[in-house]
Amino acid sequence: MATVAEAATRNAALLPRPWRVVAASRESHDVVTLELESAAGETSAWQPGQFNMLYAFGIGEVPISFSGGDPRRLRHSIREVGTVSRALAGLVPGTLAGVRGPYGSAWPLDAARGGDVVIAAGGIGLAPLKPLVERICAERNDFGSVSLLYGARTPVDRLFGACLADWRAQGIDVAETVDHADAGWTGQVGVVTTLVRRARFDPATTRAFLCGPEIMMRFTALELERAGLAPTAIALSMERNMQCALGWCGHCQLGPWFVCLDGPVFDWPRMRELMMVRGL
Amino acid sequence: MKTLDVVIAEHPFFSGFDPAHTALIAGCGRIAAYQPGEFLFQAGLPADDFFLLRRGTVALELEVPGRGPFRFGTATAGEVIGWSWLFPPYEWQFDARAIDAVGVVRFDGACLRGKCEADPVLGYAVMKAFAGVLVDRFIDTRLQLVDVYGHRG
Numbered sequence: 001m002a003t004v005a006e007a008a009t010r011n012a013a014l015l016p017r018p019w020r021v022v023a024a025s026r027e028s029h030d031v032v033t034l035e036l037e038s039a040a041g042e043t044s045a046w047q048p049g050q051f052n053m054l055y056a057f058g059i060g061e062v063p064i065s066f067s068g069g070d071p072r073r074l075r076h077s078i079r080e081v082g083t084v085s086r087a088l089a090g091l092v093p094g095t096l097a098g099v100r101g102p103y104g105s106a107w108p109l110d111a112a113r114g115g116d117v118v119i120a121a122g123g124i125g126l127a128p129l130k131p132l133v134e135r136i137c138a139e140r141n142d143f144g145s146v147s148l149l150y151g152a153r154t155p156v157d158r159l160f161g162a163c164l165a166d167w168r169a170q171g172i173d174v175a176e177t178v179d180h181a182d183a184g185w186t187g188q189v190g191v192v193t194t195l196v197r198r199a200r201f202d203p204a205t206t207r208a209f210l211c212g213p214e215i216m217m218r219f220t221a222l223e224l225e226r227a228g229l230a231p232t233a234i235a236l237s238m239e240r241n242m243q244c245a246l247g248w249c250g251h252c253q254l255g256p257w258f259v260c261l262d263g264p265v266f267d268w269p270r271m272r273e274l275m276m277v278r279g280l
Numbered sequence: 281m282k283t284l285d286v287v288i289a290e291h292p293f294f295s296g297f298d299p300a301h302t303a304l305i306a307g308c309g310r311i312a313a314y315q316p317g318e319f320l321f322q323a324g325l326p327a328d329d330f331f332l333l334r335r336g337t338v339a340l341e342l343e344v345p346g347r348g349p350f351r352f353g354t355a356t357a358g359e360v361i362g363w364s365w366l367f368p369p370y371e372w373q374f375d376a377r378a379i380d381a382v383g384v385v386r387f388d389g390a391c392l393r394g395k396c397e398a399d400p401v402l403g404y405a406v407m408k409a410f411a412g413v414l415v416d417r418f419i420d421t422r423l424q425l426v427d428v429y430g431h432r433g
């Protein structure tokens with residue numbers, strides 16, 4: 001049985017801290033970015049790839065990745081899909097959200113230094129990759145060619161348009177595609193794997209970072225393998241239903257892994273077989 | 281200026297082809313260019329050719345009555361478009377339209393078919409290359425059908 005002291009420690013770990021919404025901006029018809037500052041003057045030493053548990057008071061708590069910011073001002077981009085994400089996306093400046101974190105593994109960026117980089121994002125999957133791209137831009141000379149391959153459902157679902165233009169100007173090869181478009185769209189149409197085939201990189205030195213729906217990541221990783229990348233050079237961020245984010249409850253278990261502790265960023269060899277398991 | 285067989289040999293679609301074969305294939309090709317909005321081919325017309333894209337982007341579309349053109353894909357430099365020349369009735373099923381300035385090598389399909397029939401080794405190499413493209417397009421189309429961003433993601 002847990003001692004009173006142990007129970008108190010556990011409870012403290014689950015306690016959300018109050019952070020104030022200082023800005024809220026709409027990125028698309030169903031995605032909002034919140035900027036948060038601690039109401040108690042706290043900071044957060046987060047890394048790109050990690051996530052926070054965000055609590056909409058009285059409604060619920062969900063995992064949301066960092067999409068930018070710094071230790072004092074956190075950015076989270078939230079797609080409205082259900083009760084909690086809608087409540088969070090509806091928060092206005094001045095209101096409070098509960099924050100627990102940062103949790104989980106970070107993108108293994110250091111391993112990519114000195115070589116080429118391929119970043120493949122699908123839909124809201126661009127949000128967790130955004131701080132990674134920003135860090136690469138800040139240290140651009142440490143990397144060879146950097147390709148950002150971004151797929152969205154339709155042109156109106158595209159996110160971070162201004163950032164994409166900025167990154168282009170900073171020497172990132174940004175390629176975009178949408179799954180569906182009308183004739184007014186002059187860009188690429190087709191799934192994001194088509195962009196992998198078109199990208200130019202040296203497979204021997206390339207590190208790849210993927211985030212998006214699981215099927216998109218699976219086919220993108222297979223395409224990268226086909227292009228000659230070592231499976232260990234491919235990292236991807238997994239999304240699983242999560243509750244405690246501390247490895248206690250088991251909701252996010254995926255085979256032998258807890259996504260909240262061992263992930264969300266995994267290397268492809270650890271996910272390859274699990275992603276082929278029906279119903280997992 | 282590069283000769284056509286060099287242009288062809290350097291294109292990803294024909295990379296790995298025997299130089300003797302690229303020389304034969306070059307005999308059926310010519311350089312062509314299209315302005316934005318111009319059709320490379322249109323549904324219902326005879327499919328006499330195929331195109332190696334060297335520059336620009338081409339929209340692949342299907343005209344849907346009452347709705348206008350439905351764009352299901354695009355192709356860019358380094359890719360090949362057109363396979364209706366391979367099989368009877370040699371008629372285009374879709375439209376291909378230049379989105380921007382497009383540069384291609386345009387091949388006479390009947391000419392290459394003749395050479396493939398006469399030289400099965402060449403024929404097999406060409407078929408294998410086209411089969412690879414068809415498989416990729418098929419997988420892409422299936423993924424598009426899944427609509428991965430629609431509900432979760």
Ligand SMILES: Cc1cc2nc3c(=O)[nH]c(=O)nc-3n(C[C@H](O)[C@H](O)[C@H](O)COP(=O)(O)OP(=O)(O)OC[C@H]3O[C@@H](n4cnc5c(N)ncnc54)[C@H](O)[C@@H]3O)c2cc1C
Nearest residue numbers: 062063064065078079081082083084085239240264432433
């Ligand atoms: C590590 C991690 C990081 C994440 N980062 C982000 C992020 O940066 N931004 C973001 O918007 N989301 C992110 N998510 C997903 C987010 O946590 C879920 O969208 C959220 O939990 C849904 O809760 P809800 O109460 O709003 O919806 P629910 O009521 O739980 O679900 C409502 C409906 O939405 C569907 N749904 C549930 N989850 C998702 C999902 N992930 N995508 C699409 N549909 C879903 C359900 O099947 C259901 O039909 C992340 C998830 C994990 C595990």
